[in-house]
Amino acid sequence: MFTGLCAFPLTPLHQQTIDEKAFIRLLDGLTDAGVDSLGILGSTGSYAYLSREQRKRVVQVAKAHAGSTPMMVGVGAIATSEVLRLVEDAQQAGADALLLPMMSYQPLFAEEIYAFYEEVCRHASVPVCLYDNPRTTHVTLSDELQGQIAALPAIASIKIPGLPAPQASERVAALRRHLPGGVTLGVSGDVRATAGLQAGCEVWYSVCGGLFPRISLALVKAICHGDAAQVAALNKQLAPLWRCFDRYGGSLRVVAAAAAILGLCDPDSLPRPLLPLGEEACRDVAAALHGLA
Amino acid sequence: MFTGLCAFPLTPLHQQTIDEKAFIRLLDGLTDAGVDSLGILGSTGSYAYLSREQRKRVVQVAKAHAGSTPMMVGVGAIATSEVLRLVEDAQQAGADALLLPMMSYQPLFAEEIYAFYEEVCRHASVPVCLYDNPRTTHVTLSDELQGQIAALPAIASIKIPGLPAPQASERVAALRRHLPGGVTLGVSGDVRATAGLQAGCEVWYSVCGGLFPRISLALVKAICHGDAAQVAALNKQLAPLWRCFDRYGGSLRVVAAAAAILGLCDPDSLPRPLLPLGEEACRDVAAALHGLA
Numbered sequence: 001m002f003t004g005l006c007a008f009p010l011t012p013l014h015q016q017t018i019d020e021k022a023f024i025r026l027l028d029g030l031t032d033a034g035v036d037s038l039g040i041l042g043s044t045g046s047y048a049y050l051s052r053e054q055r056k057r058v059v060q061v062a063k064a065h066a067g068s069t070p071m072m073v074g075v076g077a078i079a080t081s082e083v084l085r086l087v088e089d090a091q092q093a094g095a096d097a098l099l100l101p102m103m104s105y106q107p108l109f110a111e112e113i114y115a116f117y118e119e120v121c122r123h124a125s126v127p128v129c130l131y132d133n134p135r136t137t138h139v140t141l142s143d144e145l146q147g148q149i150a151a152l153p154a155i156a157s158i159k160i161p162g163l164p165a166p167q168a169s170e171r172v173a174a175l176r177r178h179l180p181g182g183v184t185l186g187v188s189g190d191v192r193a194t195a196g197l198q199a200g201c202e203v204w205y206s207v208c209g210g211l212f213p214r215i216s217l218a219l220v221k222a223i224c225h226g227d228a229a230q231v232a233a234l235n236k237q238l239a240p241l242w243r244c245f246d247r248y249g250g251s252l253r254v255v256a257a258a259a260a261i262l263g264l265c266d267p268d269s270l271p272r273p274l275l276p277l278g279e280e281a282c283r284d285v286a287a288a289l290h291g292l293a
Numbered sequence: 294m295f296t297g298l299c300a301f302p303l304t305p306l307h308q309q310t311i312d313e314k315a316f317i318r319l320l321d322g323l324t325d326a327g328v329d330s331l332g333i334l335g336s337t338g339s340y341a342y343l344s345r346e347q348r349k350r351v352v353q354v355a356k357a358h359a360g361s362t363p364m365m366v367g368v369g370a371i372a373t374s375e376v377l378r379l380v381e382d383a384q385q386a387g388a389d390a391l392l393l394p395m396m397s398y399q400p401l402f403a404e405e406i407y408a409f410y411e412e413v414c415r416h417a418s419v420p421v422c423l424y425d426n427p428r429t430t431h432v433t434l435s436d437e438l439q440g441q442i443a444a445l446p447a448i449a450s451i452k453i454p455g456l457p458a459p460q461a462s463e464r465v466a467a468l469r470r471h472l473p474g475g476v477t478l479g480v481s482g483d484v485r486a487t488a489g490l491q492a493g494c495e496v497w498y499s500v501c502g503g504l505f506p507r508i509s510l511a512l513v514k515a516i517c518h519g520d521a522a523q524v525a526a527l528n529k530q531l532a533p534l535w536r537c538f539d540r541y542g543g544s545l546r547v548v549a550a551a552a553a554i555l556g557l558c559d560p561d562s563l564p565r566p567l568l569p570l571g572e573e574a575c576r577d578v579a580a581a582l583h584g585l586a
Contacts, residue, residue: 016374047405048398049372079342080565083310103398105341105429106567108544116566151478252399272373273409274399 001070001096002157002184005220008044010256011058012265014215016272018054020061022107022265026210027065029264033213036203038066041074042099043136044252046208048076049271052085052254057079059093061197072097072129076137080116083220087123098124099159101131102139110145114207117149127156129186134161135250155183159205160196168199188235190251191242194235197223207251208241211259213291240288247284255288257285294363294389294449295450296495297329298513298558299494300502301337303549304351305558309565311347313354315558319503320358323559326506329496331359334367335392335428336409337500337545340562341369345378347483352386365390365422369430371398373409380416390418392452394424395432403438410442420449422479427454428543440471450475452498453489455482469493483544484535490516500544501534504552533581541574550578 007030012022030038040062041047041055050058073095075086083100087231090098094150100120102113121128130149134140141149147153158179161170172185179185186203187196193204199219209216215234244254253270257277260267268276277285300323308490313445333355334340334348343351352366368379376393378435383391393413395406414421423442427433434442442448451472456464465478472478479496480489486497490513502509508527515523537547546563550570553560561569570578 043399049374050370051375079344081342082344104566105396106336107428108540109319109568111540112566115568119565135400248442249400249402252376271393272412273397273401273405275402275405275408 001037001072001153002127004184004204005014005184005209005213005217006039006072006203006205007016007035007036007041007213007216008039008205008207009210010259010265011041011045011050012256012259012269013271014269015267018057022269023058023061025264026066026259027062027122030210030213031067031069032066033217033274035209035213035217036113037072038062038069039074039099039210042205043133044210044255045074046271047074048103048136049274052082052083052089055086055265056089056093059090060097063094069205070096072099074099074101074131076101076103076131078103079090080119083120084123087120091125095126096126097129097156099129101133101137102141102173103137104139108139110142113139113141113145114148119151121152121154128154129157129159130155131159132161133159133188143178146175150179151184153233157184157186157203159186162192163187163196163199164192165195168192168195172196172199172201191245194219194223194231207255208238210256215292217273234271237291240291244281244285244288248277248281258289260291294330294365295420295479298502298506298510299330299332299365299479299496299498300328300506300509300525301332301335301500301553302344302503302563303558304334304338305549305552305562306564307562309557311350312558314564316354317358318350318550318557320355321553323503323506324358324360324362326510328362328502328506328510330365331355331501332362332365332367332392332471332498335498336387336426337487337503337548338367339564340367341396341429342567345375351385351567352383352388356387363389365392367392367394367424369394369396369424372397373412376413377416380413384418388419390420390422390449392424394426394430395434396430396433398420401432403435406432406434406438407441408495410445410448414445414447421447422450422452423448424452425454426452426481436468439468441482442470443476445533448481450477450496452479452481453494455485456480456492457485458488461485461488465492472536484538487512487516487524499511500548501531504548510586530584532585535576537574537581540577541570546570547578550575551582554579554582
């Protein structure tokens with residue numbers, strides 16, 4: 001399941017509680033489009049803001065609507081004890097894989113990070129994707145450390161940050177040298193996904209794919225087929241969305257605004273302290289959506 | 294209560310559950326020494342790693358042993374909804390004040406940070422201390438923003454990071470210009486506490502004070518009295534401890550090791566993923582303790 005398009009849907013809220021109807025609408029859009037896998041409770045799914053009970057419910061709802069689409073579930077938390085509880089919940093609810101970031105409060109030593117992955121992977125009965133997201137976690141994982149962690153039998157993939165186009169191939173090759181065969185690399189940071197996939201990443205862990213699965217699937221397909229003209233055409237369509245990601249503090253608030261504009265969820269669907277984008281930004285997002293209809 | 298020495302005890306664990314006996318030993322040491330206030334569930338009290346139920350219990354135990362010593366309680370969490378639950382728990386358990394950091398997962402806009410403090414302060418029935426700790430939260434609060442937040446009626450104090458000696462007075466004066474009268478400034482980052490207090494901070498929010506209350510009280514007193522010789526003598530005694538803080542990833546792991554060396558808690562008292570210091574570091578810490586007997 002760690003190839004192709006892994007789509008990360010929002011977990012939309014209504015009055016700060018899970019909006020199950022809206023969540024199901026999003027899930028149905030993804031399974032209908034035929035994404036290769038679902039990434040439930042990723043950063044876009046607001047995992048870090050939801051209680052254990054909320055997260056358990058989200059996974060249950062997702063499983064009930066995933067059909068035959070494999071489902072990866074984010075299980076990040078600051079305390080290892082909480083991560084272990086979330087692993088158990090996710091597995092009991094039918095997760096096909098786990099997405100495991102290293103969150104931190106106190107800065108961590110490399111040996112603490114390794115011991116964390118070792119302990120959690122020992123409790124996992126499904127494959128684990130190492131989630132490297134220094135922008136949100138402020139934890140930096142060296143290539144050597146990623147290699148050590150990837151050697152744990154449970155690790156099947158690594159979700160890496162977006163890659164700047166000029167260095168993408170070198171970066172992927174450098175990291176790959178530390179990894180055992182069979183561990184796939186997946187690029188996130190949607191703005192730079194094309195560079196990552198062209199550099200040899202096997203999967204796109206995609207925020208864009210969580211709301212716009214068809215154009216995202218088309219992009220993955222065009223890159224796989226080496227269809228440069230189609231890749232360029234699709235990226236031209238997506239460019240206004242990428243610009244909104246850059247302009248409005250990342251992808252999350254923009255995708256939440258886009259989902260609301262499309263009538264799929266409440267305009268105020270993000271967990272506090274996050275606020276919805278303002279009117280002017282929403283107009284920009286709406287304009288970006290014209291090209292994606 | 295926002296003056297003098299506010300002592301921040303560890304929340305020691307035994308086999309990853311709260312070690313109430315050890316916690317009570319630490320609390321008794323602080324009230325016996327006569328610290329001005331207690332800082333329960335600060336960063337040193339591992340607030341970020343404990344569940345809501347654990348935190349509720351810690352506050353209850355602390356209240357039962359605080360006697361007449363006022364007690365401030367850390368209520369930080371990533372989600373506002375969780376912070377509001379923690380505020381209610383802490384207040385019901387008898388907190389005299391709340392310590393409120395801005396934790397984050399997604400990078401935040403200034404207006405989101407202000408709205409967070411505004412909302413939480415509206416729910417607080419006791420004074421609130423704004424906790425500025427960019428080292429652990431990775432949230433940076435500008436002086437202007439701290440001033441805006443400090444103007445909220447509930448805010449009584451700001452816990453600021455340690456101040457480098459040469460710029461301490463300027464830094465305190467610059468921040469103070471943005472604050473309403475009556476909001477005290479408290480310095481943390483124990484290595485640099487003397488500089489902060491000499492620059493006019495009214496309180497020392499102290500990790501060192503949470504384990505070594507007598508020497509910490511003596512230092513606060515000597516600084517208040519302008520007794521330069523005594524200040525120098527006490528800092529000379531404390532210098533090996535400060536060096537350990539610098540050398541071993543901050544104060545938390547060092548203070549946990551020190552408490553274990555003194556027989557006050559388990560050698561493995563920190564919440565995973567944090568690991569106890571290794572043997573060599575513990576020998577260094579033990580040596581630092583000789584001067585503090």
